[in-house]
Amino acid sequence: MTLGPIMMDVSSLILTETEKKRLAKPSIGGVILFTRNFESIDQVKELIKSIRLINQNMLISVDHEGGRVQRFRKGFTHLPAMAKLGETYDKNPELALEQAFSCGWVLAAELLAIGVDFSFAPVLDLDYGHSSVIGDRAFHSNPESVVKLAGALIDGMHEAGMKCVGKHFPGHGHVALDSHLDLPVDERSMNDIRRDILSFKGLINQGLDAVMPAHVVYSQVDDKPAGFSPKWIKDILQSQLGFSGVVFSDDLSMQGAHFIKDITERVQVSLDSGCDMALICNHPELVDKVIDMNWPVSKKLQLMKGIKPKNLDKITLNHHLENIQTLL
Numbered sequence: 001m002t003l004g005p006i007m008m009d010v011s012s013l014i015l016t017e018t019e020k021k022r023l024a025k026p027s028i029g030g031v032i033l034f035t036r037n038f039e040s041i042d043q044v045k046e047l048i049k050s051i052r053l054i055n056q057n058m059l060i061s062v063d064h065e066g067g068r069v070q071r072f073r074k075g076f077t078h079l080p081a082m083a084k085l086g087e088t089y090d091k092n093p094e095l096a097l098e099q100a101f102s103c104g105w106v107l108a109a110e111l112l113a114i115g116v117d118f119s120f121a122p123v124l125d126l127d128y129g130h131s132s133v134i135g136d137r138a139f140h141s142n143p144e145s146v147v148k149l150a151g152a153l154i155d156g157m158h159e160a161g162m163k164c165v166g167k168h169f170p171g172h173g174h175v176a177l178d179s180h181l182d183l184p185v186d187e188r189s190m191n192d193i194r195r196d197i198l199s200f201k202g203l204i205n206q207g208l209d210a211v212m213p214a215h216v217v218y219s220q221v222d223d224k225p226a227g228f229s230p231k232w233i234k235d236i237l238q239s240q241l242g243f244s245g246v247v248f249s250d251d252l253s254m255q256g257a258h259f260i261k262d263i264t265e266r267v268q269v270s271l272d273s274g275c276d277m278a279l280i281c282n283h284p285e286l287v288d289k290v291i292d293m294n295w296p297v298s299k300k301l302q303l304m305k306g307i308k309p310k311n312l313d314k315i316t317l318n319h320h321l322e323n324i325q326t327l328l
Contacts, residue, residue, distance in 0.1 A: 003029030104156025161307030171196025233274030
């Protein structure tokens with residue numbers, strides 16, 4: 001099984017004929033779902049089933065972190081913002097780790113049950129208190145606390161059968177600008193950035209399956225955003241830190257990716273820099289420009305397939321739900 005290196009989105013609750021043709025192209029290996037694709041559990045199951053009828057191996061993903069970033073709501077457990085876990089951790093570390101495990105388990109079990117393979121979670125950025133886009137999505141300001149909490153969340157995800165994606169390497173928390181709308185520049189030295197990297201480094205040998213680099217320029221280290229930088233992905237993440245898992249680009253239609261004007265070149269540089277899969281969201285016309293090209297494929301991508309939940313019995317589920325309720 002080989003999967004194409006492009007991940008696209010779809011426009012609504014059911015597939016259009018044009019989308020069916022796109023999904024059948026060998027270059028398309030994944031679909032990311034958004035709130036606009038969800039009306040009910042039954043509906044989204046049918047949508048996923050219709051995608052798999054075209055390509056049964058297609059990776060189905062979603063941004064489902066908790067707090068304000070949770071694409072599916074009705075019929076799903078409302079997960080807390082990860083900062084809530086950080087607040088609990090400062091008072092009662094043991095309880096917070098148990099709650100983080102439960103959040104990861106419920107997040108994964110509920111998504112796997114409808115056919116989603118993985119969520120782009122957890123956020124491993126540090127909370128410096130001045131990033132509008134990260135904010136309470138971050139667990140904590142201390143990298144050691146992030147490693148403990150995110151590690152427990154990942155353990156919960158794994159227990160339920162889901163792989164994880166740590167983001168946004170090497171850390172998006174220090175810049176104020178939102179890379180959806182701008183290209184943020186972090187002017188700190190490598191020495192200062194090492195603190196942010198600790199939350200990724202600490203999880204590389206503790207089950208971190210995949211990483212998403214930031215659309216941020218770290219100007220003291222490289223003049224390219226991390227997701228387009230062989231220095232950040234190949235030299236630092238893979239060679240120095242020893243990460244051998246999957247690398248997903250952040251959305252190449254975001255303003256932070258307009259560092260490179262042409263979408264074909266954007267995909268090319270992203271893959272050449274070390275990404276295994278390039279995301280193009282909310283702009284089907286950009287997908288059409290790259291869909292018929294003969295892109296290199298990565299065998300690593302098949303490792304992101306989800307496994308049907310092992311323990312969806314009521315007792316296990318209720319135990320984890322009770323743990324989460326105290327956070328809300």
